[in-house]
Amino acid sequence: xxxxxxxxxxxxxxxxxxxxxxxxxxxxxxxxxxxxxxxxxxxxxxxxxxxxxxxxxxxxxxxxxxxxxxxxxxxxxxxxxxxxxxxxxxxxxxxxxxxxxxxxxxxxxxxxxxxxxxxxxxxxxxxxxxxxxxxxxxxxxxxxxxxxxxxxxxxxxxxxxxxxxxxxxxxxxxx
Amino acid sequence: xxxxxxxxxxxxxxxxxxxxxxxxxxxxxxxxxxxxxxxxxxxxxxxxxxxxxxxxxxxxxxxxxxxxxxxxxxxxxxxxxxxxxxxxxxxxxxxxxxxxxxxxxxxxxxxxxxxxxxxxxxxxxxxxxxxxxxxxxxxxxxxxxxxxxxxxxxxxxxxxxxxxxxxxxxxxxxxxxxxxxxxxxxxxxxxxxxxxxxxxxxxxxxxxxxxxxxxxxxxxxxxxxxxxxxxxxxxxxxxxxxxxxxxxxxxxxxxxxxxxxxxxxxxxxxxxxxxxxxxxxxxxxxxxxxxxxxxxxxxxxxxxxxxxxxxxxxxxxxxxxxxxxxxxxxxxxxxxxxxxxxxxxxxxxxxxxxxxxxxxxxxxxxxxxxxxxxxxxxxxxxxxxxxxxxxxxxxxxxxxxxxxxxxxxxxxxxxxxxxxxxxxxxxxxxxxxxxxxxxxxxxxxxxxxxxxxxxxxxxxxxxxxxxxxxxxxxxxxxxxxxxxxxxxxxxxxxxxxxxxxxxxxxxxxxxxxxxxxxxxxxxxxxxxxxxxxxxxxxxxxxx
Numbered sequence: 001x002x003x004x005x006x007x008x009x010x011x012x013x014x015x016x017x018x019x020x021x022x023x024x025x026x027x028x029x030x031x032x033x034x035x036x037x038x039x040x041x042x043x044x045x046x047x048x049x050x051x052x053x054x055x056x057x058x059x060x061x062x063x064x065x066x067x068x069x070x071x072x073x074x075x076x077x078x079x080x081x082x083x084x085x086x087x088x089x090x091x092x093x094x095x096x097x098x099x100x101x102x103x104x105x106x107x108x109x110x111x112x113x114x115x116x117x118x119x120x121x122x123x124x125x126x127x128x129x130x131x132x133x134x135x136x137x138x139x140x141x142x143x144x145x146x147x148x149x150x151x152x153x154x155x156x157x158x159x160x161x162x163x164x165x166x167x168x169x170x171x172x173x174x175x
Numbered sequence: 176x177x178x179x180x181x182x183x184x185x186x187x188x189x190x191x192x193x194x195x196x197x198x199x200x201x202x203x204x205x206x207x208x209x210x211x212x213x214x215x216x217x218x219x220x221x222x223x224x225x226x227x228x229x230x231x232x233x234x235x236x237x238x239x240x241x242x243x244x245x246x247x248x249x250x251x252x253x254x255x256x257x258x259x260x261x262x263x264x265x266x267x268x269x270x271x272x273x274x275x276x277x278x279x280x281x282x283x284x285x286x287x288x289x290x291x292x293x294x295x296x297x298x299x300x301x302x303x304x305x306x307x308x309x310x311x312x313x314x315x316x317x318x319x320x321x322x323x324x325x326x327x328x329x330x331x332x333x334x335x336x337x338x339x340x341x342x343x344x345x346x347x348x349x350x351x352x353x354x355x356x357x358x359x360x361x362x363x364x365x366x367x368x369x370x371x372x373x374x375x376x377x378x379x380x381x382x383x384x385x386x387x388x389x390x391x392x393x394x395x396x397x398x399x400x401x402x403x404x405x406x407x408x409x410x411x412x413x414x415x416x417x418x419x420x421x422x423x424x425x426x427x428x429x430x431x432x433x434x435x436x437x438x439x440x441x442x443x444x445x446x447x448x449x450x451x452x453x454x455x456x457x458x459x460x461x462x463x464x465x466x467x468x469x470x471x472x473x474x475x476x477x478x479x480x481x482x483x484x485x486x487x488x489x490x491x492x493x494x495x496x497x498x499x500x501x502x503x504x505x506x507x508x509x510x511x512x513x514x515x516x517x518x519x520x521x522x523x524x525x526x527x528x529x530x531x532x533x534x535x536x537x538x539x540x541x542x543x544x545x546x547x548x549x550x551x552x553x554x555x556x557x558x559x560x561x562x563x564x565x566x567x568x569x570x571x572x573x574x575x576x577x578x579x580x581x582x583x584x585x586x587x588x589x590x591x592x593x594x595x596x597x598x599x600x601x602x603x604x605x606x607x608x609x610x611x612x613x614x615x616x617x618x619x620x621x622x623x624x625x626x627x628x629x630x631x632x633x634x635x636x637x638x639x640x641x642x643x644x645x646x647x648x649x650x651x652x653x654x655x656x657x658x659x660x661x662x663x664x665x666x667x668x669x670x671x672x673x674x675x676x677x678x679x680x681x682x683x684x685x686x687x688x689x690x691x692x693x694x695x696x697x698x699x700x701x702x703x704x705x706x707x708x709x710x711x712x713x714x715x716x717x718x
Contacts, residue, residue, distance in 0.1 A: 021390075022424055026398075026420060
């Protein structure tokens with residue numbers, strides 16, 4: 001009988017400890033994730049190392065282009081064909097898009113960079129390519145693109161081209 | 176020493192059998208409590224089954240026929256909770272109560288009064304679950320896993336569910352402590368650990384799992400409760416908490432829980448198959464070690480339920496390989512059962528049919544489990560009907576079939592009557608056929624992308640859902656055969672001999688049938704072979 005009581009107490013103790021363990025799991029998971037870094041799904045941008053000055057802007061040639069696939073009812077053209085800018089400064093350029101058909105259509109612009117390696121260095125703040133655009137028959141509209149070319153642009157990329165292709169979105173009719 | 180001195184029931188044990196309601200309300204006899212457990216779990220099995228039929232009725236055709244989505248979600252949630260905590264776990268505890276003392280030569284369970292408490296906590300908990308359907312907002316609808324943030328938002332039905340889980344947890348921990356103490360301290364002389372029946376081993380290891388993880392479940396639902404009412408933010412992202420943390424803690428309980436429902440089933444078939452194959456259990460020692468290693472591994476695989484939560488690839492790989500590792504000891508067990516049957520002089524009475532059905536269908540469920548363990552595949556199959564098919568193969572054809580096997584196997588010893596073999600076989604073949612018709616198409620539904628816990632579905636899933644629904648209703652009605660067989664046989668069954676099965680050779684068959692109300696008042700002297708086979712017995716009186 002005494003043996004039974006001792007074992008009973010030990011088992012009850014295990015049960016109580018496991019109840020506490022459930023609560024201890026909360027800080028444990030946090031610590032394990034912090035120490036091992038396995039849960040760092042969203043990484044903060046690394047802060048610039050102390051003392052390093054921001055690289056001065058360097059000149060870069062920007063070329064703007066647009067094209068439409070055969071059979072689609074669009075006319076797309078940049079108002080400026082090319083310009084000189086400096087890295088790290090805001091650039092604004094306007095595009096003019098016309099719905100050349102006699103129906104209402106919804107279009108979506110897809111950007112492309114040449115050379116493709118320049119893509120990560122173009123930081124867009126505003127672009128008509130961010131969302132679908134609805135057009136009345138024959139409507140013409142102007143859209144701005146605002147972007148910054150990063151100061152980290154490698155020196156060998158002194159000229160880059162930003163090109164847009166506009167598609168119509170099937171199944172969508174502008175309201 | 177008279178072993179009865181070693182238990183609390185020493186003073187009761189000389190009494191006559193109590194009568195009337197008091198016999199059950201104040202029950203301290205392990206056989207009475209075992210009977211209560213078994214009837215309670217049958218009532219819960221029927222309740223959960225009715226909910227399942229509600230689900231299948233709604234899913235018979237696309238669109239909403241019977242229930243609004245809210246009620247449908249409540250049905251899936253309560254079906255899971257009732258079946259897991261109300262039907263399967265109490266049924267195994269009940270069988271352990273009934274058979275363990277008889278199988279290891281103990282006069283009763285170690286703590287008879289606590290045994291009474293652990294049973295009588297169950298009905299109030301079940302009542303809380305059932306009445307939650309009628310409170311404002313209805314029952315809990317977050318799924319049986321009660322994931323945050325769904326569970327931190329529901330109505331008061333969720334609170335009732337949390338309290339019910341607390342009570343069920345206390346009940347099963349007390350039951351588990353009783354089993355551990357009984358098996359470790361009350362075995363008759365000669366019944367050593369490495370000779371005792373596999374059912375005793377499985378119950379012992381399961382009891383340890385319950386003691387280790389039910390408190391974790393109690394802890395995590397308590398956190399949900401404090402998040403709901405006391406302003407904590409354990410799982411509230413807006414307050415700095417983490418809803419995925421809930422899943423981590425829940426599944427730390429949840430995966431061992433899977434084995435709490437599987438290991439006793441392994442124990443049962445390890446008794447039934449040698450009896451009807453008339454051969455000793457193949458590889459008894461490896462069975463003990465396989466069971467233990469499954470239990471230990473079950474603590475290291477919980478995150479395979481969470482492959483789509485955005486876990487880092489390193490963690491996915493760890494949990495994937497750890498999960499696959501469990502297939503090794505499980506495979507050892509399956510091959511041992513097959514090897515036990517190999518060249519055995521098999522006969523196919525109902526318990527054996529259910530045991531063989533268990534081995535075959537559980538293996539199918541185990542293999543779909545291995546498929547799901549592959550992280551890359553699981554991301555496609557997570558929360559689809561493939562998962563539903565998988566866990567019903569291991570829980571219905573696994574746990575439930577083993578329970579039927581056990582009830583038919585020990586029915587003569589419990590009641591002193593024989594069940595109707597004809598009806599038993601009808602019950603088996605009926606269940607086997609309709610079970611597969613219900614759940615096998617769900618594999619296809621899952622592979623085609625049908626999500627679980629949804630009351631409506633896309634048209635291409637109609638045919639397989641209709642088949643599954645017909646199967647489910649037929650399977651459900653078939654359980655009435657079982658009910659009829661039990662009730663009729665208890666009343667009008669043929670008297671059973673002491674040893675109704677030719678190959679039965681464990682301790683419970685060495686005493687009179689039906690098992691005397693107070694058995695092994697004086698501990699027998701035993702000489703025991705592997706798996707509790709009695710080679711020689713001296714003494715062991717009863718009243």
